[in-house]
Amino acid sequence: MSTVLKIILQRLALGVLTLFVVSILIFAAVNMLPGDFAQAILGQGATPDAVEAIRRDLGLDQPPVARYFQWLAGALQGDLGNSFAQANFASFVGADSGGNTASVATQIAPRFWNTMFLAGVTALIAVPFSVVLGILAALYRNSVFDKFTNIFTLSSISSPEFFLAYILILFLAVLNPWLPSLSNIYQGMGFGERLEKTLLPALTLTLVVTAHMMRMTRAAIINLLASPYIEMARLKGLSPMRVIVRHALPNALAPIINVIALNLAYLITGVVVVEVVFVYPGIGQLFVDSVKIRDIPVVQACCLIFAGAYILLNLTADIMSIISNPRLRHPK
Amino acid sequence: MSRLLTMKDVWIEGRSDESWNPIINGIDLHLDKGEVLGLIGESGAGKSTMGLAAMGFCRDGVRISKGSVEFEGIDLLKASAAKKRALLGKRIAYVAQSAAASFNPAHRIIDQHTEGPVQHGVMSKSESERDAMELYAKLRLPDPEQIGFRYPHQVSGGQLQRAMTAMAMSCRPDLIIFDEPTTALDVTTQIEVLASIRDIVEQFGTAAIYITHDLAVVAQMADRIKVLLKGDEVETADTRTMLSSPKEDYTKSLWAVRDFVRPAKPAVHTSATPVVSVQGVTAAYGKVDVLNEVSFDIHEGRTVAVVGESGSGKSTTARCITGLLPPRQGVIEFDGVALPADYRKRNKAQLRQAQMIYQMADTALNPRKTIGEIIGRPVEFYMGLKGREKRRRVEELLDEIELPADQYIDRLPSELSGGQKQRIGIARALAAEPKFIICDEVTSALDQLVAEGILKLLARLQDELHLSYMFITHDLATVKSIADEVVVMKDGEVVEQGPKAQMFQPPHHPYTDLLLSSVPEMDPDWLSTLLAERGIDNIGDAAVNKMSYNGTQSKGC
Numbered sequence: 020m021s022t023v024l025k026i027i028l029q030r031l032a033l034g035v036l037t038l039f040v041v042s043i044l045i046f047a048a049v050n051m052l053p054g055d056f057a058q059a060i061l062g063q064g065a066t067p068d069a070v071e072a073i074r075r076d077l078g079l080d081q082p083p084v085a086r087y088f089q090w091l092a093g094a095l096q097g098d099l100g101n102s103f104a105q106a107n108f109a110s111f112v113g114a115d116s117g118g119n120t121a122s123v124a125t126q127i128a129p130r131f132w133n134t135m136f137l138a139g140v141t142a143l144i145a146v147p148f149s150v151v152l153g154i155l156a157a158l159y160r161n162s163v164f165d166k167f168t169n170i171f172t173l174s175s176i177s178s179p180e181f182f183l184a185y186i187l188i189l190f191l192a193v194l195n196p197w198l199p200s201l202s203n204i205y206q207g208m209g210f211g212e213r214l215e216k217t218l219l220p221a222l223t224l225t226l227v228v229t230a231h232m233m234r235m236t237r238a239a240i241i242n243l244l245a246s247p248y249i250e251m252a253r254l255k256g257l258s259p260m261r262v263i264v265r266h267a268l269p270n271a272l273a274p275i276i277n278v279i280a281l282n283l284a285y286l287i288t289g290v291v292v293v294e295v296v297f298v299y300p301g302i303g304q305l306f307v308d309s310v311k312i313r314d315i316p317v318v319q320a321c322c323l324i325f326a327g328a329y330i331l332l333n334l335t336a337d338i339m340s341i342i343s344n345p346r347l348r349h350p351k
Numbered sequence: 352m353s354r355l356l357t358m359k360d361v362w363i364e365g366r367s368d369e370s371w372n373p374i375i376n377g378i379d380l381h382l383d384k385g386e387v388l389g390l391i392g393e394s395g396a397g398k399s400t401m402g403l404a405a406m407g408f409c410r411d412g413v414r415i416s417k418g419s420v421e422f423e424g425i426d427l428l429k430a431s432a433a434k435k436r437a438l439l440g441k442r443i444a445y446v447a448q449s450a451a452a453s454f455n456p457a458h459r460i461i462d463q464h465t466e467g468p469v470q471h472g473v474m475s476k477s478e479s480e481r482d483a484m485e486l487y488a489k490l491r492l493p494d495p496e497q498i499g500f501r502y503p504h505q506v507s508g509g510q511l512q513r514a515m516t517a518m519a520m521s522c523r524p525d526l527i528i529f530d531e532p533t534t535a536l537d538v539t540t541q542i543e544v545l546a547s548i549r550d551i552v553e554q555f556g557t558a559a560i561y562i563t564h565d566l567a568v569v570a571q572m573a574d575r576i577k578v579l580l581k582g583d584e585v586e587t588a589d590t591r592t593m594l595s596s597p598k599e600d601y602t603k604s605l606w607a608v609r610d611f612v613r614p615a616k617p618a619v620h621t622s623a624t625p626v627v628s629v630q631g632v633t634a635a636y637g638k639v640d641v642l643n644e645v646s647f648d649i650h651e652g653r654t655v656a657v658v659g660e661s662g663s664g665k666s667t668t669a670r671c672i673t674g675l676l677p678p679r680q681g682v683i684e685f686d687g688v689a690l691p692a693d694y695r696k697r698n699k700a701q702l703r704q705a706q707m708i709y710q711m712a713d714t715a716l717n718p719r720k721t722i723g724e725i726i727g728r729p730v731e732f733y734m735g736l737k738g739r740e741k742r743r744r745v746e747e748l749l750d751e752i753e754l755p756a757d758q759y760i761d762r763l764p765s766e767l768s769g770g771q772k773q774r775i776g777i778a779r780a781l782a783a784e785p786k787f788i789i790c791d792e793v794t795s796a797l798d799q800l801v802a803e804g805i806l807k808l809l810a811r812l813q814d815e816l817h818l819s820y821m822f823i824t825h826d827l828a829t830v831k832s833i834a835d836e837v838v839v840m841k842d843g844e845v846v847e848q849g850p851k852a853q854m855f856q857p858p859h860h861p862y863t864d865l866l867l868s869s870v871p872e873m874d875p876d877w878l879s880t881l882l883a884e885r886g887i888d889n890i891g892d893a894a895v896n897k898m899s900y901n902g903t904q905s906k907g908c
Contacts, residue, residue: 256439269457
């Protein structure tokens with residue numbers, strides 16, 4: 020067990036290092052965006068003095084390296100800074116708006132949990148669905164079922180997300196009014212209602228991510244079917260289903276887990292279009308809006324969350340692949 | 352005895368390049384209850400295909416195009432998939448060539464053992480577990496109560512092979528197909544597995560088809576022998592009749608292979624400088640020492656055979672000589688001059704002097720390069736020849752290895768047979784014009800007739816070019832035919848060395864003795880006699896282990 024523990028700790032340390040490097044990249048990239056908040060907010064009426072004043076106010080006049088370390092130090096303590104968009108009006112009007120509403124954390128938190136909820140619901144539907152579909156496709160490979168599954172999942176992944184979303188709205192909300200077409204989630208909503216409103220976007224996303232996971236499950240299993248231990252299992256007179264589920268699947272887990280992790284990361288970071296179609300108040304919309312008005316602290320925080328999600332999920336996938344390997348779990 | 356299996360006029364085809372090519376051409380086969388049939392032939396003879404067909408099974412891309420396979424009145428080729436599954440594992444079981452590859456790495460051995468009986472409804476899981484432990488004990492596996500609870504990678508190859516035999520026995524089948532079950536094992540382990548298989552087959556009166564390319568092995572196991580050649584039956588007869596008076600020329604030639612013996616050359620003058628001198632080499636992978644104070648000399652025009660089981664350090668010694676693994680201590684001298692330990696620090700002339708030929712010609716040749724390019728590369732690299740000169744040299748080399756240049760120079764490795772690929776490997780080594788060649792198990796993957804051809808070629812080249820060989824092998828028959836001197840290794844140490852004549856004559860170091868007496872002989876009574884001599888607890892593995900406990904009494908010689 021100690022070797023596994025050692026590998027896991029190594030991966031964790033590497034993950035933290037990656038996150039650090041990514042934070043530098045994020046900071047540099049965001050600061051390279053043309054224009055800045057002061058110019059964006061003042062628009063046509065930007066006098067040099069006013070721009071200068073806002074910059075000074077927000078600390079934008081300091082050198083980038085100093086600002087990076089201030090940001091990093093804050094982020095390490097859980098303080099992601101204050102949103103420019105909220106903060107600047109408060110300070111311009113000279114009134115104290117109660118401080119907290121301006122912090123990036125309070126702005127992102129509800130959106131973040133909404134996104135996690137959507138990703139969670141989607142994952143709960145999509146992962147078992149695609150893995151089972153992949154297993155069945157491998158079992159009945161080259162049959163009509165296999166071909167139909169492939170065509171279906173490939174066409175759904177090849178269609179634009181909004182198109183899928185509108186088709187689902189057409190069939191599940193307009194023609195058959197089963198589900199609401201708008202996902203106006205608000206805080207303090209009951210779980211059942213929330214789930215109902217999340218279902219359509221979750222189904223849309225399921226269609227988007229299924230193909231990848233299903234095809235990897237199918238390919239990873241079929242890849243193993245020529246191996247001697249599968250032949251042995253067949254020659255023991257086991258049923259084809261048992262051969263695949265008990266003998267092939269456990270050895271095909273590593274690549275499947277990795278693809279699942281990639282798709283889960285996508286569910287957290289890449290769902291802006293679906294959020295827009297269903298007016299779902301997730302983190303993606305907030306991110307796009309903040310980029311538009313150069314609200315740098317929010318943009319940075321979103322990027323950091325996205326990077327963190329990617330790193331964490333890939334790390335989990337790595338660790339699970341390691342654990343799924345009996346040679347590492349049970350050393351000689 | 353009643354008839355168990357009848358295969359009539361079986362034709363099998365394999366798919367390649369969009370067309371079906373014959374693998375088995377109308378073979379009849381029958382087997383009575385409790386009878387053991389040996390199926391022998393070279394690779395490509397269709398032995399394994401025939402064995403699987405006896406179970407009504409074909410690999411992907413293979414089909415039985417004609418004929419019938421009847422198992423106790425059930426036609427396996429016409430039976431439904433479900434009906435066949437009910438027989439497989441329960442009444443007909445299979446033991447594969449490589450147990451390491453045929454056990455599922457994801458599950459414990461005993462779980463794979465009990466799966467068959469439980470799925471077929473023969474026994475409950477706990478009954479089957481208890482039965483497994485009894486079978487393990489019968490097959491003389493160490494710690495039979497516990498060994499099943501390990502994963503396949505935690506158990507040695509010989510033990511796994513026995514566990515697989517136990518698994519085949521789990522439902523007490525009427526018929527077991529053994530597909531080369533000992534080919535991948537060392538001689539000492541092989542004995543252990545052979546004895547176990549024979550015991551258990553006799554005890555339960557199980558019928559068996561025993562597939563192998565090793566005549567001496569089949570002689571120990573089978574009541575009757577069937578010889579196959581390229582999908583055709585050559586002849587069938589009782590084991591004793593077959594051994595004493597084979598009818599067909601092909602069978603006779605198989606029997607004769609082991610007769611190729613090359614007289615040892617006279618001993619070298621003691622003052623002569625050896626071509627290669629390995630002096631007190633100790634080497635390690637990571638922190639584990641795998642070689643301990645290994646010393647031996649190889650003189651000009653001589654062949655030194657390095658023998659021992661897998662893991663004894665033979666190939667590691669070769670890696671030290673070539674500089675791939677710099678030794679922790681000790682020196683490699685070439686013509687009396689010490690070589691830099693790391694190959695990266697050796698110059699071209701030093702690198703040129705020592706070349707290697709590998710066991711698996713398949714993986715040692717780049718599949719995307721033509722034969723001309725493969726041999727041309729060292730010609731250009733070491734000799735600096737280009738263009739027409741290079742081509743002429745490549746043609747010369749192909750001529751040396753007895754392959755017509757105009758036919759072969761533009762082919763890819765995949766268009767050659769195993770023996771031809773190995774010849775290309777030899778030509779590539781010769782291209783550097785070395786004085787010394789390391790042959791690492793170069794004939795192990797080849798059939799006996801082909802292997803003999805390679806050995807003869809190597810012998811001729813040695814005479815013509817005054818080459819020195821270090822011949823790594825675990826096959827003592829090969830040693831007998833080609834070596835001048837022998838070095839016996841065990842656990843990273845040299846336990847005995849000397850001229851061939853001396854090595855094959857007693858008294859031996861106990862380990863050499865064990866190795867020598869473990870090589871199967873054609874005599875069908877060999878195994879029984881040997882087991883009687885050694886005693887039941889003192890065969891193969893057990894003897895090796897016992898010896899290392901007692902310590903090796905006489906190191907070197």
